[in-house]
Amino acid sequence: MHPALEALGDYPLARFQDLARAMAAEGTPLHDFSVGDPVEPTPRFIRTALIDAVPEVSQYPTAAGLPELRQEIATWAHRRTGVRVDPDRHVLPTSGSKEAIFHLPLAVLDPDGPRDGALYGTPGYAPYERGARFASGRADPEPLSAASGWRLHLEALERDRLDRAGLAWLNYPHNPTGAIADRDYLARQLATARERGVTLASDECYLDIHPVAGPRPPSVLEVAADASSAEGPDLSGLLVAFSLSKRSGMTGYRSGALVGDPELIRRNRLLRPNIGTASPEFVQRAAIAAWSDEEHVAERRATFDAKRAVLLDFAARAGLAVSGSEATFYLWLAAPGGDDAAYAEALLAHRIIASPGRAFGPGGHGWLRLALVPSVEGCQEAAAIWERAIADGSLPGH
Ligand SMILES: Cc1ncc(COP(=O)(O)O)c(C=O)c1O
Structure with missing residues (x-):
């Protein structure tokens, strides 16, 4: 075992x-x-999109996903966050976000290097810890508290822990507490992670499930885009995990996306054909329908x-x-x-x-x-x- x-x-x-x-x-x-x-x-239109896409012959899907799906995710990300991401360089479809979260350390952590740690808050979603351990990395949990709004403050951690971290997880809106983060907090975390050379991974699978009257939770993508230039947004050192599971009632379909730093996307694209987690193309067609609709x-x-x-x-x-x-x-x-x-x-x-x-x-x-x-x-x-x-x-x- x-x-x-x-x-x-x-x-x-x-x-x-x-x-x-x-x-x-x-x-x-x-x-x-x-x-x-x-x-x-x-929603029926999503189910219909899937059924209509089931072909007579269904062949292996690619790790990069359908270009139309990458485009639709980029269009949604722009609508939701105001950030223009490049569907080919910044976007990678996944089979739900859980597997992508679990597998991420295999792409970005070197268990034999000086940065073998994954930082995350406790309480939190189990795959942050488990993914690190199975990748032979070091799990480094930080207790969260009601007093700090259940936020993980990277800037308050000991220097040594940041120096030894390859990866830090944020997750707002937060499972299990339902806490929401604000833009200033996210900006501080991104700045700290970049200054200290830690890859920041933001799990935003609950981004669209918030009170009707607000607050509407910000994505860390919005914060990164504050430094956009003519070449596009600066997503260096950042990966965000999105999901259709809660947003569109598609937990059984298994469809999500990683969006972020082109180099981190490239590493995931290298990793993922080894695992075989690409989403079936008929699910990707249903995902295109789901990302395109807000109603x-x-x-x-x-x-x-x-x-x-x-x-x-x-x-x-x-x-x-x-x-x-x-x-x-x-x-x-x-x-x-x-x-x-x-x-x-x-x-x-x-x-x-x-x-x-x-x-x-x-x-x-x-x-x-x-x-x-x-x-x-x-x-x-x-x-x-x-x-x-x-x-x-x-x-x-x-
Ligand atoms: C914090 C968090 N991240 C990710 C997921 C995974 O969702 P999915 O794999 O369905 O996209 C969940 C599921 O409950 C979750 O709570």
Whole structure:
């Protein structure tokens, strides 16, 4: 067995998924807020684009992806961030963003060199750590806190850690806390990473899922573009991961993109034919349809906004402390009593599944993550059950 695999054990949410599956198999109706996999249908025009693109003979897709898809991603990036990226030099389609995030250290970290570390915040998304370890790199987590808005401040880290880092991960809007970063913060992180020679990787898969009335989260691409010249934006040392999963309700399709520094894109283009993760061309055709449309994204935003409003109201009534939670995909609550695992177990008895914060690393201890996956009605039902349980004393409220 690969030692990195042996050391990691189960995927953090696997135990909760198993429990939920077992309860569902017994016919117990569940309010499942554990996995960030929404249930709203993929818009019909996207499904149709996929079906219409299934050919009689389907051959291997290329790692570089269809030129039309790269172009559509560049067009979307311009619409969303105001930055004109070159579809051939700056853009690489991926099979969702998870595999690209996991594989990135294989392209940009030298495990035998002086910069073998990957910096990331905890709590955070597991592949930042796991990708580094499987690439024989060094995982270097930094605890995040409510006091610092769940932000990773590279400029506050010890010199030595930056000198030994090849890669640093940002992720705003943030999983698991739902925190949003502002432009000044992103500009400081990019400037620090560049000054200290660290590749900055920004995971922005939740960029388009934010409150209808704002704030609209900025992309680090916008900040990089402040230094645009006649030759185009300066994306040196920067890679951004985007995804259609949450934006367009396409978690099952597996489609995303890396956008950034031409040299970093080139390294990924060299790496990826070895892995075989290119997205099937009929999925790429569906992706072209999805990136080209904003109307369905606005509808999805409104839906998540409504779910968040239901649960924020409930948390306020029940006296549950909320932190982060500025974006609309996750709510982050302080676990009453302080033990997130015990509280998540207790919630299960009420058929509500929340993720204990520790599933996202040691920095998540004491918190609960709710992924706004059930329908608006499902959120209302779950809130009513939870509120009754607090009122009758079967669940602690503070
Ligand atoms: C922070 C973060 N990044 C990336 C992903 C991967 O998404 P996908 O591979 O579906 O694009 C997720 C999925 O939940 C996530 O939470």
